[in-house]
Every structure is written in structure tokens, then in C-alpha cells.
Amino acid sequence: MDYANVAERREQPPALAVSTVIFALREDGNVGRKTLWLPLVRRTREPFKGRWALPGGPLGARQSLQDAAAANLLATTGLVPQYLEQLYAFGGLDRSPSRRVVSIVYWALVRGDGPAPGGAGPGGALREDPNVAWYRAEDPAVLADLAFDHRQIVEYALWRLRNKVEYGSIAHRLLGERFTLAQVREVYEAVLGRALDPANFRRQLRGTPDIEATDEFLQGGKHRPPRLYRYTGDTTPAATGPPLPQHPAQAAPPRQASHPEHHPALHETDTP
């Protein structure tokens, strides 16, 4: 299908795409502690040519939304997600200057300590795509330069991550199979952006049944060797259905009113 101009395009049904916000934890060179990083892809055509954007693409005809997000993630990073959840469907009229696109966005957590700024990611050995690079997820300069409305999308994904991690069961997905409680605390501190009391944090984690002490200790450190723990709860990377949120706790930002107008009956259709 070809359309002569933008006006005609606007009358066409909206296109459907799936994008993914992918988070990994990485030692930050500047800051002393670990921070959140995400892979971006450089746009090679208009609109926003040359700018960085979230990995994404059209929905395949025989692909579930989740599979599209996972395939998307694998193609960009070479990685399989440890966690994958639908974030939100963005469908504003002016998201793209060309044809209208409705994006169903997922957010994911991957392991791996290797993403380098502007370089290959955790699966770096596999790929050397100059149009894929990892950036600090909370870097305002990075966010400000994103294409489309991807800045808002990433900020919302960060918000969701913060509210999800508060309940638990998320941190271990950014870590490996075994981990120390201090590592879990590092994840929480990176995501929440504030320091946590080691003693109180330990008390809370010890209270959750899904984290189990092993009889091993992490050797090679400079100080007293910490005990290693294991996560015994659900480790499936992704839900096939709705996300069933768990324990957010934060204030809601302001909202705008919308003024729906009258519309002819919509319910005589073939649409689920």
C-alpha cells in the first residue's frame, strides 16, 4: 500500500508495533555503585534518523505480543530475558510524524555485567552492531535525545520497575543463580536510587520464603566472606497473560482530564 501524502495516511487504520525497554545492571565507571543500563538502537531512516530509540518492530501475523517482544530482545541483545512483562500500549495521535502507530511496549530484565557505553552489550561476543549501544537508563541527556515519545516510555518503565522491585522477586533476575544479600541490596539501591540499611534489609529478605541460604560463601573478597543465597521461587521469564502487579507503593502524579464526545454505537462489531 502506498499513500500519496500524510493526509491520506492519517485516514488509514493505525499500524501496530511492539517495542521493549530492556534493563540490565552494570558497574558504573563514574558512580561507584551499579546502575541500570538499557540498549538502544540508532534509527537509520526518517523520522528521527540518527537518533536513538527503543528496539521494536511490527507485530508478526503469527506472533503473540510477548513473543514479538522476546524476539525483538533477542535480535537486539542476543539475550533471553529473565523477566518480561507488558508495560503499556501507547497510542497517542502524534507519536510519529508519519503514519500513526500504536505501540504495545514490554519491559524486560536481563542478566549480564558487560554492556559498555556505545559498545557491545552483555551478549557482545555475538554481535558488533554499531547501531546498538547501551546507555545509562537514568541519564537525563540520554533520555532527552530519544526518538518519538520513547523518553516518556522509558521513564514509565523505570517507574514500574521501582514499584515492582519493592515487592521483591525481581532483584534475582538481574543477578545470577547464586548471590549475596549485599548484591541484592545493590540492586535495590540502584533501582530505588537510595541507600538501604544493610541490617534491616537483611531482616526483610530473611523473612521472604523464596530466598534460601546455601552453605557456600563468596571467597576472594577483601573482607569477611558473605554467604551465598539462592532464589527458590518462580523463575519463569515471562507471564503469558496479564502481569498481575504485586506491590507498588508510591504517589500518583497529576493527570489530565479527557472529554469524551458522543459517538455512534460501537458495540455492533466483530471485535473481541
Place this chain on the structure above:
Amino acid sequence: MDYANVAERREQPPALAVSTVIFALREDGNVGRKTLWLPLVRRTREPFKGRWALPGGPLGARQSLQDAAAANLLATTGLVPQYLEQLYAFGGLDRSPSRRVVSIVYWALVRGDGPAPGGAGPGGALREDPNVAWYRAEDPAVLADLAFDHRQIVEYALWRLRNKVEYGSIAHRLLGERFTLAQVREVYEAVLGRALDPANFRRQLRGTPDIEATDEFLQGGKHRPPRLYRYTGDTTPAATGPPLPQHPAQAAPPRQASHPEHHPALHETDTP
């Protein structure tokens, strides 16, 4: 566009639709207390002809997702929502036996005490559509007969409502401008499905800054007249952006694993 058969249809890009789960509070004839009701529309064609389904329709080319949901709601019930939030995008491959449809589903709260079973809704004076009827949202028999995957959708909407109401700021949207604390408690009890201690409930509500006592009392009751309160927080019916969940607290149900397969690069596209 016409396609000769299902096989050809399956190769076409998925269609996009918007549906809405609309909740209202109503005095239940059978049970003594108020319960949740929702409007359904009868399907007048295949598939699922004659069955009840969620109100919904295709997304207009110049309509935001939220406006589509609100228009949808107005057309079905004659009402304007007191609350409207995106629920989830359902995109499974087998949701509809005919063409593949991705549904972006919203959930809404409306006021009104008048929906009658099988009859007109709260805006009943406006419409007498025999293909629209209100049913108890938690009635298993109703849920079991829904078209498509609408049963799962309604169950998820109920789950979300329960987790949202726990934080507060939702109950008043099902009530009027002024209300007694007992009425708020009725909402919570209807949504959560269990009785709450009046004294403790009062103590909690008194602690929230968004509920303010008026100097009026509800007269005409059979007993001591209760004080009327007013909600002073945000009363905008809907968010234009992401929902920013507030305070869920519940266990997550089991999940299935998904096995993403390799896929050619997806990031060289024009899709936001």
C-alpha cells in the same frame, strides 16, 4: 478488503480494537449488600452470535486509545466515566476464530444505582437497547458464557480493581459527591468481598488527607445520622498517559514460560 478464507486472513496484519470493562455499584436483590455490575452487549453476528461480550469496537483513525474507550462507554451506557484506565493489551493468536484481533482493553468506573438485570442501565432513561444489559460482575454463570476471551479479561479487571481500591481514592468514584464513611466501606466490602471492621476502617479513612468531613449529616435513615464527607483529591476521570498503579498487595498466580525463538533483526523499522 476481502479474504477468501481463514488461511489468507491469518496472513493479514492483526486488527486493532478497543474494549472496556465498565463497573458500577448496585444494590443486589439476592444478596443484602451492594455488589459490582457491568454492562454487556449481545453479539448480533458470528462468531459467538447471541452471546454476551464486552462493549468495544475498532480504533478510529483520529481517536486516541482513551477516547475510543470513553466513546465506547458513552455509546453503551450513556454515561461518562468517573475513572478510566488502560487495563491490558490482549493479543493472543486464538482470541477470535476469524481474523486475528489485538484488543487494547480499558476498565472504567461509573456512578449510578439503577442498572437492572437485563434492563436499562444507570442511563436507562436514555436508551432501551435490548442488546445491552447489566450483570453481576462476579457471577460465575455470567462469566462462563462470555464471548471470546472476555471472561479472562473481566477477571483480570476485577483483580486490578481489588488491588487499586486497596490504596484508596477509588471508592468515591463509584459514589456521589458526598458520602458517608459507611458507604465507602460498602464499596470496599463489595470489591474486596469481605466484611471490614467499621471502627478500624473509619480510623484509616480519617488518616487519609483526601477525605474531608463536611458539617452535614445524612438525614432520613433509621438510626443515628452519619456525617457526610467529601473527596478533595484528584477527581479527573481518566489519565491521558500510563496509569501509574498505586498500591496493590496480593499474591501473584502461577505463570507459564514462553520460549522465544530467534528472529531476524527487528530494529530497522519505522515503528515507534
Place this chain on the structure above:
DNA sequence: TGAGTTATAGTCAGTTTGACAATAAGTGGC
């Protein structure tokens, strides 16, 4: 007038949370 019912306030023990002290167990410098 008094029984019955709802509204509202207060009490009390158990739990959770944040702040913080105290001890254990390593490394590295001397």
C-alpha cells in the same frame, strides 16, 4: 420510654519499620 441499630471514639496486644549498637570474620599494613 426503652429496645434496637448504627455512628463514633478509645483501648490493647501483636506486628512491622527505621535507626542504631554490638559482635564476628575476613584482609592488608607494619
Place this chain on the structure above:
DNA sequence: GCCACTTATTGTCAAACTGACTATAACTCA
């Protein structure tokens, strides 16, 4: 080998919160 230093781990304590429960107030109806 001994000591300073850092992290790991345990324990203490008060404030806040929660659920169960008691007590009192205020109104209607028989």
C-alpha cells in the same frame, strides 16, 4: 604476629500500624 579497617551478621528499642474488641452517643420505632 598484631592491629587497624571493612564488611557481614545479629540484636535492641521505640515509633507506627493493624486487627480485635469495648464503650459511648444518637437516632428510630414499637
